[in-house]
Amino acid sequence: MTRIAVDAMGGDFGPSVIVRGAVDGARTLNGELLLVGKPGEIEAALGELELAGVSVDIVEANDVIGMDEHPAQAARRKPHSSIVVALQLIKDERADAVVSAGNSGAVMAAALMVLGRVPGIDRPAIASNMPTATSRTLLLDLGAVTDPKPGNLVQFAQMGQAYVQTVLGISNPSIGLLSNGEEPTKGSALVQQVHPLLKRMEGLNFVGNVEGKDVALGTVDIVVTDGFTGNVALKTAEGVATLMVDLLRAEITSTLPRKLAGLFLRPAFRAVRSKLDYAEIGGAALLGVNGAVIIAHGRSNARAIESAVGVAGRSADHDLAGAISRRVNQSAVPIT
Amino acid sequence: MTRIAVDAMGGDFGPSVIVRGAVDGARTLNGELLLVGKPGEIEAALGELELAGVSVDIVEANDVIGMDEHPAQAARRKPHSSIVVALQLIKDERADAVVSAGNSGAVMAAALMVLGRVPGIDRPAIASNMPTATSRTLLLDLGAVTDPKPGNLVQFAQMGQAYVQTVLGISNPSIGLLSNGEEPTKGSALVQQVHPLLKRMEGLNFVGNVEGKDVALGTVDIVVTDGFTGNVALKTAEGVATLMVDLLRAEITSTLPRKLAGLFLRPAFRAVRSKLDYAEIGGAALLGVNGAVIIAHGRSNARAIESAVGVAGRSADHDLAGAISRRVNQSAVPIT
Numbered sequence: 001m002t003r004i005a006v007d008a009m010g011g012d013f014g015p016s017v018i019v020r021g022a023v024d025g026a027r028t029l030n031g032e033l034l035l036v037g038k039p040g041e042i043e044a045a046l047g048e049l050e051l052a053g054v055s056v057d058i059v060e061a062n063d064v065i066g067m068d069e070h071p072a073q074a075a076r077r078k079p080h081s082s083i084v085v086a087l088q089l090i091k092d093e094r095a096d097a098v099v100s101a102g103n104s105g106a107v108m109a110a111a112l113m114v115l116g117r118v119p120g121i122d123r124p125a126i127a128s129n130m131p132t133a134t135s136r137t138l139l140l141d142l143g144a145v146t147d148p149k150p151g152n153l154v155q156f157a158q159m160g161q162a163y164v165q166t167v168l169g170i171s172n173p174s175i176g177l178l179s180n181g182e183e184p185t186k187g188s189a190l191v192q193q194v195h196p197l198l199k200r201m202e203g204l205n206f207v208g209n210v211e212g213k214d215v216a217l218g219t220v221d222i223v224v225t226d227g228f229t230g231n232v233a234l235k236t237a238e239g240v241a242t243l244m245v246d247l248l249r250a251e252i253t254s255t256l257p258r259k260l261a262g263l264f265l266r267p268a269f270r271a272v273r274s275k276l277d278y279a280e281i282g283g284a285a286l287l288g289v290n291g292a293v294i295i296a297h298g299r300s301n302a303r304a305i306e307s308a309v310g311v312a313g314r315s316a317d318h319d320l321a322g323a324i325s326r327r328v329n330q331s332a333v334p335i336t
Numbered sequence: 337m338t339r340i341a342v343d344a345m346g347g348d349f350g351p352s353v354i355v356r357g358a359v360d361g362a363r364t365l366n367g368e369l370l371l372v373g374k375p376g377e378i379e380a381a382l383g384e385l386e387l388a389g390v391s392v393d394i395v396e397a398n399d400v401i402g403m404d405e406h407p408a409q410a411a412r413r414k415p416h417s418s419i420v421v422a423l424q425l426i427k428d429e430r431a432d433a434v435v436s437a438g439n440s441g442a443v444m445a446a447a448l449m450v451l452g453r454v455p456g457i458d459r460p461a462i463a464s465n466m467p468t469a470t471s472r473t474l475l476l477d478l479g480a481v482t483d484p485k486p487g488n489l490v491q492f493a494q495m496g497q498a499y500v501q502t503v504l505g506i507s508n509p510s511i512g513l514l515s516n517g518e519e520p521t522k523g524s525a526l527v528q529q530v531h532p533l534l535k536r537m538e539g540l541n542f543v544g545n546v547e548g549k550d551v552a553l554g555t556v557d558i559v560v561t562d563g564f565t566g567n568v569a570l571k572t573a574e575g576v577a578t579l580m581v582d583l584l585r586a587e588i589t590s591t592l593p594r595k596l597a598g599l600f601l602r603p604a605f606r607a608v609r610s611k612l613d614y615a616e617i618g619g620a621a622l623l624g625v626n627g628a629v630i631i632a633h634g635r636s637n638a639r640a641i642e643s644a645v646g647v648a649g650r651s652a653d654h655d656l657a658g659a660i661s662r663r664v665n666q667s668a669v670p671i672t
Contacts, residue, residue, distance in 0.1 A: 068519075133579055143516050146524045180479050180567035183404075188482045188564040212571030216579045228524040229565050231516035233572045235548030240576040240612075243469055243552045247611055251604035258604055261597040268587035268594055275583055276576075 001032050001055070002313045005095035006305070008037035008045070009064045009082040010102025012298045018101060019045035021302035025099075025309025027054045033309075034095055036061050036086040061085035064102075067298060071105025075113055083107055087114040090291040096316035097292035099283065099308045101300045107293065108144055108286060115290040118321050120328045122335045123148065124288030125156045125227070126295060127163060130237065131276050132218030138164055138173075139215055141227040142234055142284055148226050150193040151335030153177075155328055157198055157206070159287040160222040162327040166318040167285075167311065173221035176210030178229060184208060190226065198224075202331055212236075241276045283308030285315060287324060292316040337368050337391070338649045341431035342641070344373035344381070345400045345418040346438025348634045354437060355381035357638035361435075361645025363390045369645075370431055372397050372422040397421035400438075403634060407441030411449055419443055423450040426627040432652035433628035435619065435644045437636045443629065444480055444622060451626040454657050456664045458671045459484065460624030461492045461563070462631060463499060466573065467612050468554025474500055474509075475551055477563040478570055478620055484562050486529040487671030489513075491664055493534055493542070495623040496558040498663040502654040503621075503647065509557035512546030514565060520544060526562065534560075538667055548572075577612045619644035621651060623660060628652040 006022040008015045019035060019042060026033035032055045035042045042058050063081040065074040078084060083102050087110050089095035100107045108124065117124060127140035140160050145152055157175050164173040177195055179187040184195055186209060198206040207220055215223055215233050225233070248269070252262035262269075283296035283304065292315035296308040342358040344351045355371060355378060362369035368391045371378045378394050399417040401410040414420060419438050423446050425431035436443045444460065453460060463476035476496050481488055493511050500509040513531055515523040520531055522545060534542040543556055551559055551569050561569070584605070588598035598605075619632035619640065628651035632644040 131579075133582055146516060178568060180482060180564050188562075191564075211575075212568040212573075213575030213578070215572050216575030225568075226524075228516050228527075229568050232514060232548040232561075232565055233568055236551050236569045236572045237548070237576045239547075239549030239552030240573045241580065242549070243467075244577065244580050244608065244612060246469055247608045248604070251607050252601060254604070258601060261600045264597045265588060265594060265601070268584070268590070271587050272580065272583045276580060 002029060002097070002316055003032040003034060003095045004029070004309050004312050005034040005036055005059070005086040005089045005098045006309065007082045007086045007098070007100035007102050008035045008042050009061070010100045011296070011300050013301070015041045016045040016048065017302050018305055020049060021300070021305025022099070022309055023049055023051065023054055023056065024302065025306040026056070028306065029310055029313040031313055033057070034059050034089060036089070037082040038062055059085060059089065065106045067103050069103060069106065071103060072109040074103065074106050075110035084110045084114065087111055087291070087293070091115060097294065097312035099294045099296055099305065099312045101296035101298055101305065104295045107295050111286055111289040111291070111293050118288050118290055118325045118328070120325060120332060121155060121159070121288040123152050124286055125159060126284045127160055127287050128234070128284035130215055130234070132216060134218045137215060137218050137220060138222045139230055139234065140224060140287065141230050143227040143231040145226065146228040149335050150190065150197055151333045153190070153194045153224055153226065154197050154201065154333045155288070157204060157222070157224045158327045159324050160224060161204065162323040163285060163287055163320060164221055166320055166323040167314045170221055172205050174205045174207050175222045175224060176207055176214060176220040178215070178223050178225035178233070179209035179211065182209050182211060197333060201333070245273060283311060285311065290321050292320050338365060338433070338652055339368040339370060339431045340365070340645050340648050341370040341372055341395070341422040341425045341434045342645065343418045343422045343434070343436035343438050344371045344378050345397070346436045347632070347636050349637070351377045352381040352384065353638050354641055356385060357636070357641025358435070358645055359385055359387065359390055359392065360638065361642040362392070364642065365646055365649040367649055369393070370395050370425060372425070373418040374398055395421060395425065401442045403439050405439060405442065407439060408445040410439065410442050411446035420446045420450065423447055423627070423629070427451060433630065433648035435630045435632055435641065435648045437632035437634055437641065440631045443631050447622055447625040447627070447629050454624050454626055454661045454664070456661060456668060457491060457495070457624040459488050459491070460622055461495060462620045463496055463623050464570070464620035466551055466570070468552060470554045473551060473554050473556060474558045475566055475570065476560060476623065477566050479563045479567040481562065482564040485671050486526065486533055487669045489526070489530045489560055489562065490533050490537065490669045491624070493540060493558070493560045494663045495660050496560060497540065498659040499621060499623055499656060500557055502656055502659040503650045506557055508541050510541045510543050511558045511560060512543055512550060512556040514551070514559050514561035514569070515545035515547065518545050518547060533669065537669070581609060619647060621647065626657050628656050
């Protein structure tokens with residue numbers, strides 16, 4: 001039975017939202033749930049829920065890392081924080097995967113500190129499925145490495161491939177390199193160095209450069225980029241989705257007849273919003289650390305946490321770290 | 337009377353769309369229109385239009401630069417192309433501004449070749465107004481300089497300020513530096529070098545780092561970034577807007593009652609789409625060259641060209657190049 005440790009103290013909406021989502025996720029997964037944090041708050045949250053058929057344990061952690069604390073410092077100085085204690089459960093083989101909606105930099109720093117890297121991996125990356133028209137596109141890196149070396153981007157492609165193959169079950173995922181134009185000659189100096197490396201690498205379904213629009217249109221299964229650009233693309237997508245919803249609402253509530261038609265179309269709007277809700281897409285995987293670690297959005301609602309627990313379970317069941325290790329060491333690249 | 341030269345051969349939809357938009361723009365502007373390209377095709381396009389009250393001349397240019405030609409090579413090798421001939425009209429003081437929906441790299445290369453840079457400017461930048469909720473946010477650079485030096489980004493901020501002040505009439509525009517987090521310590525190595533330079537510069541309303549979402553939400557008047565990231569952000573925004581429209585259409589046409597409600601709400605949808613149509617926002621300004629040059633989107637429709645002609649007219653009337661020169665030389669920065 002897969003054992004998922006969930007940081008009950010992370011997230012903008014408090015333990016009750018996290019705990020509810022975690023319990024739902026554990027039920028769906030038929031897994032064992034370890035809720036990590038302040039026992040009193042976790043018990044209060046559990047008291048509101050139906051727990052029949054779910055295995056839940058509480059693991060005490062009385063410290064919390066705030067969203068605005070310095071990630072590496074906080075991870076080092078707070079060994080009793082819910083984030084560090086949760087990761088320690090993987091290290092001690094008491095849990096198979098961790099989900100946290102807390103300070104994402106601190107989750108990454110703590111994961112490196114407690115679990116370490118997959119052998120052969122220079123820098124871990126954060127990867128998330130972006131909503132697209134036909135399917136979902138994995139975008140990485142989303143902010144772990146703002147100034148990667150060419151070899152880092154090649155490893156991101158390999159890690160993304162291993163993740164999509166093992167966790168999502170797509171056997172030969174197509175991979176694009178994010179650039180400011182599709183032509184192979186386009187791109188920053190970094191992109192122009194990485195393009196031929198990806199092209200030469202065996203066993204990689206590299207289709208060439210892709211553009212920002214492809215992040216939304218689902219042209220490829222995996223989009224590889226540096227953590228600075230990936231973060232900007234993700235947040236631009238979130239911003240435009242928010243803007244469109246706001247503009248639509250303003251137009252549709254502008255007259256009474258429009259309001260009535262809008263009410264009738266509410267399920268349609270809700271379906272579109274839920275497909276495009278970047279807080280609901282189940283969290284980002286921290287690829288390249290020695291364990292299955294899922295970073296959920298700070299604004300995660302219970303559904304998002306439930307979905308993140310599912311991704312964490314699949315990552316652990318398919319031994320994601322092992323798959324990444326095999327993929328990277330099968331064809332190693334120099335990092336610089 | 338402002339004289340606008342329009343490259344009639346640029347754009348994905350052929351001369352008739354460009355010519356129609358250009359004539360509408362010249363009428364609104366009460367300006368003088370110079371249509372540059374193959375006379376036969378321009379005359380055919382003009383034949384379909386009502387020309388009363390508009391001053392139109394044709395300037396012969398029998399060569400065309402294709403969308404996929406190498407920009408710098410094409411600009412050099414095709415002196416009789418519509419792009420080069422149009423820019424030459426500014427140089428010869430026969431036109432005050434140029435609009436082209438052609439190969440944007442070629443427009444930039446030709447503008448540098450024919451017009452040269454504003455004294456003191458190291459690298460020109462491409463700037464465009466992004467649609468936002470409350471107003472419009474100027475985003476630059478969109479692809480002119482993929483690997484800028486720190487001083488280039490400071491000049492982008494100065495040029496953006498001069499543009500927004502003179503052409504859009506906002507006296508003290510707020511300026512944000514695009515990053516992967518709002519904290520001053522966040523960002524790529526480049527962003528961390530640029531942040532203190534912008535902070536120190538006098539006469540600049542620098543509010544600090546902003547994120548991708550701010551490109552859509554209109555938090556600041558100007559967002560400054562490198563051409564690689566700016567291009568990715570712009571195209572991601574376009575992609576998400578397209579995706580949302582497609583998803584909405586699929587949901588709303590899924591049943592007959594929904595279709596009827598959707599038909600009723602058509603004007604509301606159209607209003608949102610037109611606010612978010614990145615092809616309709618009037619073109620991007622090439623800032624830092626010696627003249628008023630507007631690069632319209634390749635997919636521009638007639639309305640987009642009309643709007644671009646308006647922006648070109650205002651840029652020329654307010655002596656944009658002169659304003660940029662004064663701003664940059666008022667507080668010069670080292671580029672490296």
